[in-house]
Amino acid sequence: MLFPFIKNNYLSIDVGFRNIKVVEVAVNRSNEVYIKNFGIASTPLNCIKNGVIKNVDAVSSEISRIIRENNMKVKKSKIVMSGTSIISRVFLVDKVSDQDLDAVVNSAIGKNMPINLEEHKIDYKVLQELKENGQDKLKIFVTAVRKNIINSYIDVLFELGLKPISVDIPANSTAKFFNRDIKVNIDNVKFVNPNKGLNKDAFAVIDFGSETTIINILRNRILEFNKVILTGSSNMDEAISTAAKKSIMDAERLKKMYGISMPPAFDGSEEHIKVYKTLKDMVDKLINQIYMCLTFYEARCYGVKVGKIFIIGGGSLLKGLSDYMEQALQIPVYPVGLLDIDGIDINRNLNSEKLNFLVNAVGITL
Ligand SMILES: Nc1ncnc2c1ncn2[C@@H]1O[C@H](COP(=O)(O)OP(=O)(O)OP(=O)(O)O)[C@@H](O)[C@H]1O
Ligand SMILES: [Mg+2]
Structure with missing residues (x-):
């Protein structure tokens, strides 16, 4: 590769239903990325409908605030669309x-x-x-x-006075991010039924967002399957809110606090038991849909049994999720935060736990 040290800087934006992520990255000619800086803020309410940014002004001014507060100077920008209507x-x-x-x-x-x-x-x-x-x-x-979806995202970049380079879909973004050597930290190596015919060249990446759950399957590093499920982590808040008679905000807090940890056998609080039952029910339904996608890929898309699952997105932080999925699907599951991914580096001054939220924004810069 000629001049592998020449770097391109990009401002990369992922407008999710819940959170807007803005990331400043440097990419060199060998497609190695360095995450220099990032900012995450809540998406203003009711701005996105069926994947279209309806309120370009509100979204732009929130992004503009993130850029200002994090002192980001790069103008060349890339943006990733919501997965809803793809x-x-x-x-x-x-x-x-x-x-x-x-x-x-x-x-x-x-x-x-x-x-x-x-x-x-x-x-x-x-x-x-x-x-x-x-x-x-x-x-x-x-x-x-x-x-019209693509155009609404381009409108945002223009409104911000940025230089638009591309608009991409989450599936491409995830595929580009994971299109590299991924070392699973030795402490986290799992040996789930090694003889079940799992294919080591195929893996799934599942993005647990707030309104959507997106399933991607890559084989030999190429994207071969993508499906957007219109259920996400915010639906869990709603379900908990109904079951435990709490506000949505309290429900979200309980979701994060308990996750799908089993209440202690004899003295679990009533609250913990309600949250557990509700979350288990919702997670079971999601896992069932994921299972159907994996089966559909195998049977109808000329696919194979995936050997691993990587989980990303804010919802992937749900306590106990990876172990629970692993048990249910009998496939090793790895949260992206635990991975050592070749050619992806993050500024040491930043909180690398947030990488879960940044995969889509980082992926489109590649
Ligand atoms: N520790 C945690 N445990 C469980 N859920 C969490 C945790 N942290 C964040 N979440 C959930 O993650 C969701 C936000 O994640 P993310 O920012 O990836 O969504 P988004 O990209 O805005 O949504 P979408 O991709 O559907 O447009 C929220 O529903 C939030 O409650
Ligand atoms: Mg998202």
């Missing part, structure tokens, strides 16, 4: 010449995806060449995003 599919098409591929893929999209081609920006990539019944086929991964 559709992705994997399918096989006949192998054709490169110049005919667009037409073949478009016609396959018309048949397989419930979208209006005019209103969406379509991206696709060829994952693999394979044979089906002796016929040469291409395995294609397609994503479609409504153009």
